[in-house]
Amino acid sequence: MNDTSHISCCSHHEKTDFEKIKIAIGILLLAVGLFINIEGAARFILFFASYILIGGKILLRAFYNIKELKNIFDENFLMSAATIGAFAIGEYPEGIAVMLFYRLGEWLQNRAVSNSVKSISALLDLKPAFANLKQNDKIIQIAPEKVKKGDIIVIKAGEKVPLDGVIISGNSFLDMSNLSGESIPKEVGEGSQILSGAINKGGLLHVKVTDEFKNSTISKILEFTQNAAKKKAETEKFITKFAKIYTPIVIICAVLVAILPPLLIDAAEWHVWFYRALIFLVISCPCALVLSVPLSFFAALGSASKKGILIKGSNYLEYLSRTHTVVFDKTGTLTKGEFGITDIKTYNGFSENELLRICAHAESFSSHPIAQAILKAYSGDINQNLVKNHEEIFGFGIKAEIEGKSVLIGNEKLMRKYSVSYEKIFAAGSIVHVAINGVYAGYIIAADEIKKGSFEIVKHLRKLGIRDIVMLTGDSKIIGEKTAKELGINKVFTELLPLQKVEKIETISKDLPKNGKLIFVGDGINDAPSLCVSDVGVAFAASGKDIAANSADIVLMSNEPEKVVTAIKIAKKTMHIAWQNIIFAISVKIILMLLGALGISGMWEAVFADVGVTMLAVMNAMRIFR
Numbered sequence: 001m002n003d004t005s006h007i008s009c010c011s012h013h014e015k016t017d018f019e020k021i022k023i024a025i026g027i028l029l030l031a032v033g034l035f036i037n038i039e040g041a042a043r044f045i046l047f048f049a050s051y052i053l054i055g056g057k058i059l060l061r062a063f064y065n066i067k068e069l070k071n072i073f074d075e076n077f078l079m080s081a082a083t084i085g086a087f088a089i090g091e092y093p094e095g096i097a098v099m100l101f102y103r104l105g106e107w108l109q110n111r112a113v114s115n116s117v118k119s120i121s122a123l124l125d126l127k128p129a130f131a132n133l134k135q136n137d138k139i140i141q142i143a144p145e146k147v148k149k150g151d152i153i154v155i156k157a158g159e160k161v162p163l164d165g166v167i168i169s170g171n172s173f174l175d176m177s178n179l180s181g182e183s184i185p186k187e188v189g190e191g192s193q194i195l196s197g198a199i200n201k202g203g204l205l206h207v208k209v210t211d212e213f214k215n216s217t218i219s220k221i222l223e224f225t226q227n228a229a230k231k232k233a234e235t236e237k238f239i240t241k242f243a244k245i246y247t248p249i250v251i252i253c254a255v256l257v258a259i260l261p262p263l264l265i266d267a268a269e270w271h272v273w274f275y276r277a278l279i280f281l282v283i284s285c286p287c288a289l290v291l292s293v294p295l296s297f298f299a300a301l302g303s304a305s306k307k308g309i310l311i312k313g314s315n316y317l318e319y320l321s322r323t324h325t326v327v328f329d330k331t332g333t334l335t336k337g338e339f340g341i342t343d344i345k346t347y348n349g350f351s352e353n354e355l356l357r358i359c360a361h362a363e364s365f366s367s368h369p370i371a372q373a374i375l376k377a378y379s380g381d382i383n384q385n386l387v388k389n390h391e392e393i394f395g396f397g398i399k400a401e402i403e404g405k406s407v408l409i410g411n412e413k414l415m416r417k418y419s420v421s422y423e424k425i426f427a428a429g430s431i432v433h434v435a436i437n438g439v440y441a442g443y444i445i446a447a448d449e450i451k452k453g454s455f456e457i458v459k460h461l462r463k464l465g466i467r468d469i470v471m472l473t474g475d476s477k478i479i480g481e482k483t484a485k486e487l488g489i490n491k492v493f494t495e496l497l498p499l500q501k502v503e504k505i506e507t508i509s510k511d512l513p514k515n516g517k518l519i520f521v522g523d524g525i526n527d528a529p530s531l532c533v534s535d536v537g538v539a540f541a542a543s544g545k546d547i548a549a550n551s552a553d554i555v556l557m558s559n560e561p562e563k564v565v566t567a568i569k570i571a572k573k574t575m576h577i578a579w580q581n582i583i584f585a586i587s588v589k590i591i592l593m594l595l596g597a598l599g600i601s602g603m604w605e606a607v608f609a610d611v612g613v614t615m616l617a618v619m620n621a622m623r624i625f626r
Helices: 003-035 040-068 075-088 092-123 217-228 234-264 270-284 287-306 314-321 330-334 352-363 369-377 412-417 454-463 477-487 498-510 525-533 546-551 563-597 603-625
Strands: 131-135 138-142 152-155 165-169 172-175 186-188 205-209 309-311 323-329 335-346 387-393 397-402 405-410 430-436 439-450 468-472 491-493 517-521 536-540 554-556
Touching: 003 040, 003 092, 040 075, 040 092, 075 092, 075 234, 075 270, 234 270, 234 563, 270 563, 287 309, 287 314, 287 563, 287 603, 309 314, 309 563, 314 323, 314 517, 314 536, 314 563, 323 330, 323 498, 323 525, 323 563, 330 335, 330 439, 330 468, 330 477, 335 352, 335 369, 352 369, 352 387, 352 397, 352 405, 352 430, 352 439, 369 430, 369 439, 405 412, 412 430, 439 477, 454 468, 454 477, 454 563, 468 477, 468 498, 477 491, 498 517, 498 525, 517 525, 517 563, 525 536, 554 563, 563 603
Parallel strands: 323 468, 323 517, 468 491, 517 536, 536 554
Antiparallel strands: 131 138, 131 152, 152 205, 165 205, 172 186, 309 554, 335 439, 387 397, 397 405, 405 430, 430 439
16 A cells, blocks of 8 residues: 555544544533533533534535535435524424434445445455566566566466466466356366466466456456446436435425415414424435435445356346346357267167277367367277378368278268268257268267256246247257257247347347347357347356457356346346335335424434434345345
8 A cells, every 4th residue: 555545544534533523522512411401502502512513514515515506405405404493493402313313324324335335345356466477487576467468477376366368387276256156166277268366276377368457357347347336227317316306395395384384374383383394304305215226236236246247337237127038149158169979879780989989089180179079078098099091081071090990980971972871860960970991880969068057047037037038049940949949948040140140139129018128148259249239238258258248238257147047136136125215215204294294293203214214225225235
């Protein structure tokens, strides 16, 4: 911490302590005035000193707002008008009590907000203090901002990953809980991509930096969360507009309560109705609404961040709560985006293990995704010396000799080219036919595997009342429809180009009900246009595709589509609590204002009602964190 920030911090604490001392002295003077019999001017001076010590800050705020013609009719104005009026009719203790309980309510509110800020700040306290930069044979500690793309950094056990990069040597486990909300460490090794903000829980890692700090994952998390509060939800905007209209109306009503009854009713006394008007003003203070509704959204953003869901604005919480249709991209979103072996079928006496072993040896020279899937499925050792005369026939497959046997591995065209009688298969995926010494040995099906969480997501969305679930894919009709059927999705559109996906989303959007919203979930670079045109675009940061993440309104820090359900649940809960607070606060205020105007409730009841309603609303908002 530099000297300036240290002085600023000390100054803040000194001001806070000074305010506490002033209020304590004010309370002491109030107690003296209440319990010791003092009359005349001395009594007024004693209570006035207590009033200034306790409520002077509120009076100054109200005066400043009037002077600057800025937010004149806020709670500070209401409090000042009510308490000055109480002093004007000689109700000194009650006027001080209004200020005292208002200050108490303010302190409790600030503490609630402070706890929310600390919770999010703790979550976002991920920025590493340094990076270990490797220069020649030396390791020097520098600020992460000074590391350049392509530099080599060293990450020791227990240290935070300072920048995004690729491991060039070393093996370890990374604690990803800060980023994805997952408690299980992620195993990484040479060639693994790692994200800034994770914690190295194992061995020494040498990492080649792939992005400068300003473009790193942790930097983007900080930026998203810090900017999220700036995008207000419609409910928050409603409260802001409501307060601006509400306060002048309340003041006019209070004036009418003060002057109309004495003018119209002979028995009505001016000081009685003036006092009731002051009570009306105290009760009318809208601070319960002004604080609790934004706090609900703030708490929701923090709660979502803890679960690895970065929401770029509170307005998207409102949109999520009104979700009518969820549209999923297939590849990389509902599926892993990589091939896996889904079926092996043998003929003419060949075994599955023999078929897979032959294919693995033949494919060991290839970097093709299907070849890699076959190699991954085969658990045995590969001896490339057993493979002779290896030939890749473009558009057909592979021809080779393995252990003295003539082997053909490829598509139907390869089988026909060498006049091999094969089994014609109609299946979702890429079919690899195998012939050994001219005899058909069987086939292997390689397909994009469905993510584990995808099987549950449709069921959970339907439980939330979302009936329209759609899948878009550029894959063939067979593959797309098979995947949709397995997942329980009844609407699927296949063989779509990126711009055709956008057109399909726009068509679906036209059929949405008036307040319904469309969510699109995707992860690829080609999904960026679709993410932009949807009401809420959701992408995966774990996919490493910056364009998709930057185009999205919500970023999931782990590669789990089921977190879309979690985000919707948080949004629905947030809106439920926000409207609970709005209805509760307005209802109680209206009832108590009527009681105050009729003389049934006094100033003390008004104070307790105002503070009580505010604190109940705040505590209700804080439930979102749980």
